[in-house]
Amino acid sequence: MRGIMMPLFSVIVPCYNARESIVRCINSLVNQTFQDFEIILIDDCSQDDTYNLIKEYIKDIPLDIKLLRNTHNAGPAYTRNVGIANSRATYVAFCDSDDWYESNYLQLMHNIATNQSADIVFCNSRRVFSNGKHMPLNNIYGIPKNGLVKDILVTGVDSLGSIIVKRHIISKYNIPDLRNGEDMAIIPVLIANSKKFGFVEDNIYNYYYSGDSLSTKVSPQVVDSLIKSFAFIEENLDNHLNRECEYLGVRNVMYGALLNTFKVTYQPSVATNIIKEFETKYPDWSNNQYLNLLPRYKKVFLKLVKKRNFFGIWVMAQMHTVSLKFKLV
Incomplete structure (x- = not known):
């Protein structure tokens, strides 16, 4: 029945050389307290055995999972766009392969999305360092919760992992193919094309900072x-x-x-x-x-x-x- 009904969330996970972290990421989705979602994993032609590892690991996972593979290495923006094109849910969510959700991420986002009929829901996140230290990123602190588009547009949210957005809105655009800053580019455009917004104050997205990731070079x-x-x-x-x-x-x-x-x-x-x-x-x-x-x-x-x-x-x-x-x- 899950395969026939449209899920509430499509969680899109771009993967590249992620064998060291992808299991943690997938497990954070398996352990979600809210289960009405599909997972779309897209391997961007990894040079290690990420694709085969995922293929074997998800065999016994009782969730709606798609594993796709790009025909060429194209970068995270292109890969996310492939995920969006293959999604079928009401809302699209994102999780990078070296990051992970708290177990109540989708539950809290769902509660706000449905209660407020929100086009976009924002949450706070945390930066987790390789030594185990972490730092809260309170991106939505001070945002007027009943604010206009102008108020929301100038927020500090710059990561797609910290939002869910209605699929019909994000499907209008291709995330720009940039080495850095594609999240910073697309999020204001999504906000400008939305009418209702919701906020989760909890730090429920974990952004892993290793010091040598693409976003930090x-x-x-x-x-x-x-x-x-x-x-x-x-x-x-x-x-x-x-x-x-x-x-x-x-x-x-x-x-x-x-x-x-x-x-x-x-x-x-x-x-x-x-x-x-x-x-x-x-x-x-x-x-x-x-x-x-x-x-x-x-x-x-x-x-x-x-x-x-x-x-x-x-x-x-x-x-x-x-x-x-x-x-x-």
Whole structure:
């Protein structure tokens, strides 16, 4: 009967060289207290035996599971889009192969989604380090729970693992194929195309931070991806959301891209070009009303950007790297 009825959730799990973590991820789904969901696992042409491991492991699992395989290595965005195209549930949820859900993730998301007829439900998450330490990520703290789209649009939620979204909304878009920042690109677009929102305050998504994952490697390509993520937002937001769009640009470009620029190396000329291009479109960005939502260290960083204090920016970029490494010790 489960195969005939449409499940409430499709949980999409992109996999690449995930033999060390995928069992933990799958087990977190098996142990969900809410069981009306399908699992879509997509192997992105792993170079290890991830595909065969999954194929054997799921044989005796009494859940609705699809195992798909890309014809070529295409990256996480493409792989997630394959999952969306093959989903059939009311809501789409995401879990990366090295991450995992708390056992009540789907139950709590379901409760809010159904009680509030929400198009998107957000939750808090936690960053778990390889040494066992963890840090709560309270992305939805301070968001007005009855807020307008504009209020929700400027949230700090930047991970698809921290949301569920109605399939008919996300199916309208392809998640942009970026090295970094595809979540940051698509989530504001999903918010702008939704009407009702729900929130789970609990930290129920576990984001594993090993220090060497794709999302943590710094390179010029990462900087380029963050800039392109904002370009995707600009292309897909209506003009009446211009100030909100500007704020997202400050977050993605003037903070994210410039931070990573100076993590690569000290390169003020590159930073100057990034700032100049952004200020051509948004000359009044430093007076954006939403900047007060940022934590203090980001406000300090942006003041340095405004003053073109590139040495100060470089120092803060190095401190950011050290602080993350310190948590791995």
